[in-house]
Amino acid sequence: MSLMRVSSPHTRSGLGTSQVMLQVVAATVPGILALVLYFGIGVLINLALCIATALVSEAAVMKLRRRPVLFYLKDASALLTAVLLGVSLPPYCAWWLPVVGSVVAIVLAKQLYGGMGHNVFNPAMVGYVVLLISFPVDMTRWVGPTDVLHGVADIDEAFSMVFGHMSVDGFTRATPLEIVRNHESTLLAQLYEAEPVFATGGLAGSGWEMVNFGFLLGGLFLLYRRLITWHAPVAMLVTLTILSLVFYDSGSSLSKGSPILHLFSGATMLGAFFIVTDPVSGATSNKGRFIFGAGVGLLTFVIRAWGNYPDAVAFAVLLMNFAAPFIDNYTLPRTYGHKAPRRATDLEER
Amino acid sequence: MSSVTERSSAKERRSARDARIIARDAKRKLQPGDFSGGIYPPHNKAQSTAEPIGQIPLAEDLIVPLHQHIGASAIPLVKLGQRVLKGEKIAEADGLISCPVHAPGSGKVIAIEPQPVAHPSGMLADCIVIRTDVEQRWCTLNPCTDFRSLETDQLLEKIRDCGIAGLGGAGFPSAVKLAPRGNWSIDTLIINGSECEPYISADDMLMRERAEEIVAGVEILAHLLDEPDNVLIGIEDNKPEAIATMRKAVHGTRFNVVSFATKYPSGGEKQLIQILTKREVPNSGLPANVGVVCQNVGTAYAVYRAVVFGEPLVSRVTTVVGEALQQQRNVELPIGTPVAHVLDCHGVERKQLQRVVIGGPMMGYSIDNESVPVIKTTNCILAPTWHELPPAPPAQDCIRCGLCAEVCPVSLLPQQLYWYARADEREKLQAYNLFDCIECGACSYVCPSSIPLVQYYRASKGAIRLAEEEKEKSDRARERFEYRKLRLAKAEQAKEVKRQARKRAAEIARQQNQQNTAPQNGSAAAEQERDVVAAALARVKARQASPEQQLARLQRTLTSAEHRFERIQKKLTEATASQQAQLRAQLKEAQVKLQEARDKHKQMKEQQADEEQ
Numbered sequence: 001m002s003l004m005r006v007s008s009p010h011t012r013s014g015l016g017t018s019q020v021m022l023q024v025v026a027a028t029v030p031g032i033l034a035l036v037l038y039f040g041i042g043v044l045i046n047l048a049l050c051i052a053t054a055l056v057s058e059a060a061v062m063k064l065r066r067r068p069v070l071f072y073l074k075d076a077s078a079l080l081t082a083v084l085l086g087v088s089l090p091p092y093c094a095w096w097l098p099v100v101g102s103v104v105a106i107v108l109a110k111q112l113y114g115g116m117g118h119n120v121f122n123p124a125m126v127g128y129v130v131l132l133i134s135f136p137v138d139m140t141r142w143v144g145p146t147d148v149l150h151g152v153a154d155i156d157e158a159f160s161m162v163f164g165h166m167s168v169d170g171f172t173r174a175t176p177l178e179i180v181r182n183h184e185s186t187l188l189a190q191l192y193e194a195e196p197v198f199a200t201g202g203l204a205g206s207g208w209e210m211v212n213f214g215f216l217l218g219g220l221f222l223l224y225r226r227l228i229t230w231h232a233p234v235a236m237l238v239t240l241t242i243l244s245l246v247f248y249d250s251g252s253s254l255s256k257g258s259p260i261l262h263l264f265s266g267a268t269m270l271g272a273f274f275i276v277t278d279p280v281s282g283a284t285s286n287k288g289r290f291i292f293g294a295g296v297g298l299l300t301f302v303i304r305a306w307g308n309y310p311d312a313v314a315f316a317v318l319l320m321n322f323a324a325p326f327i328d329n330y331t332l333p334r335t336y337g338h339k340a341p342r343r344a345t346d347l348e349e350r
Numbered sequence: 351m352s353s354v355t356e357r358s359s360a361k362e363r364r365s366a367r368d369a370r371i372i373a374r375d376a377k378r379k380l381q382p383g384d385f386s387g388g389i390y391p392p393h394n395k396a397q398s399t400a401e402p403i404g405q406i407p408l409a410e411d412l413i414v415p416l417h418q419h420i421g422a423s424a425i426p427l428v429k430l431g432q433r434v435l436k437g438e439k440i441a442e443a444d445g446l447i448s449c450p451v452h453a454p455g456s457g458k459v460i461a462i463e464p465q466p467v468a469h470p471s472g473m474l475a476d477c478i479v480i481r482t483d484v485e486q487r488w489c490t491l492n493p494c495t496d497f498r499s500l501e502t503d504q505l506l507e508k509i510r511d512c513g514i515a516g517l518g519g520a521g522f523p524s525a526v527k528l529a530p531r532g533n534w535s536i537d538t539l540i541i542n543g544s545e546c547e548p549y550i551s552a553d554d555m556l557m558r559e560r561a562e563e564i565v566a567g568v569e570i571l572a573h574l575l576d577e578p579d580n581v582l583i584g585i586e587d588n589k590p591e592a593i594a595t596m597r598k599a600v601h602g603t604r605f606n607v608v609s610f611a612t613k614y615p616s617g618g619e620k621q622l623i624q625i626l627t628k629r630e631v632p633n634s635g636l637p638a639n640v641g642v643v644c645q646n647v648g649t650a651y652a653v654y655r656a657v658v659f660g661e662p663l664v665s666r667v668t669t670v671v672g673e674a675l676q677q678q679r680n681v682e683l684p685i686g687t688p689v690a691h692v693l694d695c696h697g698v699e700r701k702q703l704q705r706v707v708i709g710g711p712m713m714g715y716s717i718d719n720e721s722v723p724v725i726k727t728t729n730c731i732l733a734p735t736w737h738e739l740p741p742a743p744p745a746q747d748c749i750r751c752g753l754c755a756e757v758c759p760v761s762l763l764p765q766q767l768y769w770y771a772r773a774d775e776r777e778k779l780q781a782y783n784l785f786d787c788i789e790c791g792a793c794s795y796v797c798p799s800s801i802p803l804v805q806y807y808r809a810s811k812g813a814i815r816l817a818e819e820e821k822e823k824s825d826r827a828r829e830r831f832e833y834r835k836l837r838l839a840k841a842e843q844a845k846e847v848k849r850q851a852r853k854r855a856a857e858i859a860r861q862q863n864q865q866n867t868a869p870q871n872g873s874a875a876a877e878q879e880r881d882v883v884a885a886a887l888a889r890v891k892a893r894q895a896s897p898e899q900q901l902a903r904l905q906r907t908l909t910s911a912e913h914r915f916e917r918i919q920k921k922l923t924e925a926t927a928s929q930q931a932q933l934r935a936q937l938k939e940a941q942v943k944l945q946e947a948r949d950k951h952k953q954m955k956e957q958q959a960d961e962e963q
Binding site: 229 | 789
């Protein structure tokens with residue numbers, strides 16, 4: 001009989017790529033629950049639209065590339081991208097926003113670069129930023145959290161906002177980050193008393209803090225499952241904390257917001273545990289991940305404090321994606337038996 | 351007085367403190383460290399450790415490869431048909447880094463030829479095949495009751511002569527390892543009983559059953575290395591029985607048994623050194639560079655047998671394991687036993703067998719021919735069923751998750767290496783330290799995309815080595831070419847110089863002639879010149895064959911040309927259409943040649959006739 005000739009090793013651990021992806025998707029559940037609880041079913045509509053579009057786009061491209069469609073859909077990477085984009089979009093936005101965003105994320109940012117594992121930029125963030133730049137008005141209309149609005153849009157209203165002509169304006173409120181960015185000549189303490197989103201919530205704005213807490217929980221799950229390492233998230237959160245502490249200015253009228261606000265508002269936790277940890281477009285060594293995370297934290301704060309956008313995680317991530325190969329070049333680990341770490345371009349420079 | 355007592359008590363205190371520090375340091379020394387990375391695959395050791403080390407009936411033919419170790423192949427000493435005794439040397443080491451080979455059984459040499467051997471490539475290599483007899487008589491051995499009475503060189507020679515190569519897996523000639531070159535002072539001898547690969551339990555069983563002999567072997571090794579300060583026997587903590595028996599065996603000696611957490615690949619030489627001494631072997635260096643020599647427990651046992659009994663390495667303990675077998679255990683196998691025979695003796699169910707792996711599931715290689723023999727480094731024969739070790743699913747794209755980097759025991763970035771291996775970027779591969787990869791397979795083991803990473807690294811290493819060899823070759827060729835050009839230029843120059851010198855000499859001579867004997871000697875010079883020409887003509891004529899001979903030769907050419915012409919003509923009449931074209935061309939050729947021969951013949955005859963006249 002003929003025996004198989006195979007290269008070693010002959011055994012493998014059970015974990016597969018699709019399982020990794022699905023576990024990451026599962027880790028977003030607490031965050032999604034908080035989003036639905038505070039912002040209504042608009043979140044679920046966004047998710048459904050994103051997932052459907054992303055899967056169809058992925059399948060279409062695979063068909064065009066003459067690859068086995070099911071094999072590639074099964075890796076669940078498109079699903080994960082769709083979920084991450086879906087939770088970033090404002091609830092009850094027009095249906096074509098998630099659709100356009102997903103197509104851009106999957107086709108432009110992922111497949112045109114060569115598909116899974118080859119994209120230079122984080123696909124979900126590319127989708128988000130394209131929408132944010134192209135449709136700034138629609139993208140910045142966030143509904144207020146339920147306890148501020150005293151009620152939530154029902155299903156009929158939700159669908160007519162997404163697919164019909166009903167305006168979302170009746171429900172929108174400024175987000176905590178917007179409020180703090182635009183506060184002029186008021187002390188933070190006054191602001192917190194005056195604005196209902198702060199008055200009803202804890203320290204970082206009603207709803208938002210719970211959503212961030214949800215994503216933090218999911219992130220801890222990922223750390224526990226060893227699917228991500230601590231380096232990038234910790235570096236990002238620590239940098240953000242330090243910078244916001246420096247510019248807190250004890251809550252004066254010039255304050256850029258408290259560390260708690262920066263950590264638990266906007267997309268901070270989602271970014272720290274689900275976006276910055278994206279292995280494909282991030283730096284690759286642990287040292288590199290640390291630098292990458294710190295860079296994202298820095299840029300996030302800089303743009304939040306002095307830029308034109310109230311939140312900045314997406315921009316910060318994309319900017320650092322540019323820098324990832326550069327970071328990789330200087331952050332090779334020290335190999336066993338070597339005195340010092342090398343540089344990736346060591347031999348070319350000689 | 352009181353001050354004296356105070357001082358003395360202070361001294362005592364100091365010495366007590368020193369003793370405490372020494373004791374603490376000694377304890378700390380025995381505290382095993384750790385290496386970065388590593389994986390925790392299922393141990394799978396229980397299957398083969400239930401039974402004691404067994405024996406199987408001798409195979410009909412023993413196939414003994416000449417190359418079972420690292421280094422040059424041994425050179426056969428026996429002839430076809432020769433009778434050999436068990437333990438007789440049948441092949442001699444070729445050079446320093448090589449190993450002799452001994453007959454694992456008595457019998458008759460029936461072949462010395464290339465045979466399939468246990469090699470990942472499935473290649474053939476020279477083997478001596480011995481048809482075993484029933485007698486199985488040993489040759490006379492050369493025992494030694496007190497190894498300390500021997501000189502170091504004699505001991506090393508004995509070990510070398512008994513063909514002992516590292517039994518852990520790599521098979522490096524032990525005598526070479528035990529005589530570290532360069533004046534590295536060796537302060538630590540490590541005996542590797544880690545056996546971190548899943549399934550393999552050969553060292554484990556050896557330690558359980560033959561601990562005393564192993565320790566006796568360690569004594570010899572330590573003696574050879576000039577009694578290093580630390581002698582550490584490292585065993586993974588998943589072998590409690592082995593640890594217990596070894597602890598008992600070393601009782602009363604200064605050797606230490608150190609057990610450490612089970613983690614693959616703790617048995618790698620560099621990793622074990624890191625665990626036990628917290629030292630790192632410098633890259634492209636040897637353990638001796640950090641004062642360490644590492645030997646496998648099996649090697650220690652073989653050294654003991656070799657030195658004390660004079661017994662060459664002709665058998666080894668091998669784990670025979672896998673669900674395709676009815677019986678799974680460790681057996682002592684004569685070197686050269688075909689794997690098929692071993693499997694048959696353990697009730698192999700061939701229908702369930704999907705591959706046979708030599709070595710463990712992490713670093714072993716599969717063979718496609720069951721007739722390959724067991725060699726000195728074969729520590730395991732693994733015969734798994736499909737279900738037990740299923741083939742890898744199709745590889746997906748790398749998502750750079752970095753799990754591989756986390757488990758890499760030498761802190762490489764396997765995901766980047768994979769990337770550059772696929773792109774064949776060799777400079778990048780080397781900058782990412784590809785050649786520090788020990789091919790342990792931890793990265794492939796954890797890869798969620800089931801990418802055969804190690805295979806990529808092996809291929810890249812091979813390609814780079816090949817390219818380097820080729821570059822060296824072409825460099826040498828270029829050097830040769832340039833040297834040749836230089837040499838030719840030099841020769842030309844030398845010629846030119848000579849030519850000039852001659853010219854000048856001739857010039858001077860002519861001038862002198864003209865000056866001295868210008869008027870009267872003109873006719874004499876002319877005569878001299880004529881003489882020279884005549885002599886040259888005569889020489890040419892003498893060199894030529896005589897006219898009769900030339901004529902005879904031409905005659906022969908002519909007749910053979912005629913014959914050939916006739917033959918082709920005859921063939922042409924019988925030939926088929928397709929052959930005719932070719933034959934016609936031949937005929938034409940023959941015709942031309944015939945014509946030429948005739949012309950020449952005629953010319954010659956005429957010439958002769960002229961001369962006669």
